[in-house]
Amino acid sequence: MPYLRDVRPTKSELLVLKTRLKIAIKSHKTLQMKLDGLIMEVTRLTPKVKAEYELLIARHRRVRHLLAPAYMIEGMLNLTIAAYSVESKTEIELSEKNLFGVRVPVITGDNVRTDLTLRGYGLLGTSMVIDDLADAYEGLVEAIIAYAGNAAALSHLLSEIERINRRVKALEHVVIPSLKQSIKTISAAREELEREEQTRLFHVKKRRR
């Protein structure tokens, strides 16, 4: 499994290979540390994302549960009228943060939960089923935003782990062993050359005598 096939067994090549090996070992160590860090981060994030997913499902179920009575009590017309009255607008901000060199998205929402009196519809012309439904939808949007940010971060981290793991494995099982093998081969060839040179010098010296 030679890493470099056409390497001349010179001292300079040996030095280059030794430097490369040193860098490869250092990279392996660093990547391994990064991998461990990422795995720790994923281990920390996974239960959180799972809990957020379960919350999202629960809130979605609540919305589905309230939708039927809302349509039954208020009808499509009144719900549409209430929807047209809404003045508060949810703003979603997208930013990024750095986790072990991986840029992960951060999603935050503003104005998600609104006070009943600030939603935009009049209190006296509407019924409580509209409040309940609006509240349930706000909760769902809040859960979606929280889940989306962390799920996207988790997905980025997992793909990064896969990429780094491939590199670590390549360094561990291909690059470092082949560099070591090449260094060993060159060293052996150089030792052989040295021995030949010594023998040649020995014979030259002997002839002069």
Added chain:
Amino acid sequence: MTFNHFFNPYLVTPSSYRYLCTRIVLRKKSLITSDQYNRLLNMELSEFIRFIGESGYHEEVHTLLHSYPEIELIEQALTKNLAKTYRNILSIAPGGLHDLAERYFTRYDIENVMLILRGCQFQIPADKIRAVLIPAGILDPIKLDQLLALRSVTEIISHLSSWTGHDILSSRISGEYKRGTFASLENDLYIAYYSNLLTDAKSGYQGGDVIIPHLRFEIDIQNIRNIFRLRAGSNVRDITPYMIPGGYRTPNDFQRLYGVTDREEFVNELSNAGILALLTKALGTLRCDKSVCDTDAAEFIWSRWAAHKTPLNTIVIAVNTMLLHHLDGLARRHQFSVLPIISYLERKKYEVMNLRAIARGKQFGVSPDFIRQHLVI
């Protein structure tokens, strides 16, 4: 020529009461009965459409048959029929009763006007607004179309100069729009609506003195619902702008109740307002259990209050049923007064709501028992 042309516009004679009340009582008999509701609960959606297409809603169903899919057809037909019925009542009500009916229908005008104002302010396309207007009020479809064609809120308000809520509109909307203006304007219009209704009831109609206690109690219930809503979904401290004056309890009483955290005090307040007794009956009806007592009702309502939650929808519907039964009882006792008219208008409104609830319940595939809990029968 309409019926009220035969009458002095401000005089309602005993014979005109008898004539109108008899017509109304006959119409009331043609409303859907509880047996028919039970049959409807077990029908498929297509059978349901056929049923209403063969009953009092045939004209609307046949007109809209090709314009809307199943469920929307039902809802549009029901709404249009309600609007038609109300407009018809308006055309046959003589003199002062006509005014009272107008006052009663103002609720739909408030809804329509607010919708048009919001559509104009938030630039919602006129077609979308037109699709959800319910022309059951004084402002007829032609007037509503004219309002929809206007470009600015100020123009709309100036075109509504003859409308009852014009003064409130013009005083509240001036200059640049501020967030929340429409919501508070809508609340003010509804407060004025109840105030006008009470004033009209006091102005000498037969049965007016009987309807006042009912209206005041209804206002109290509406206020109780609203304090529950505010407690569940808001952080406001001063709730008096959201309370309707005119009930047995003043807005200040409700302000005090809003801050109550002691169970005994809360239950006593509800008991003194007569709401606990009504709630006990409603809970008993809902659970089909005659042994439900005041303590059960107090425990139920306190648990929702303490948890900052709104009461269950089914309880609110059961309370509405109780109120409707009370109104029907009054209408039976005072046969030739405004009560049969108001009772019919309420019955018709709830019939439309019941049919809509059944249709939507079928659409969502919920059980007939669940739908039944949402019916005001």
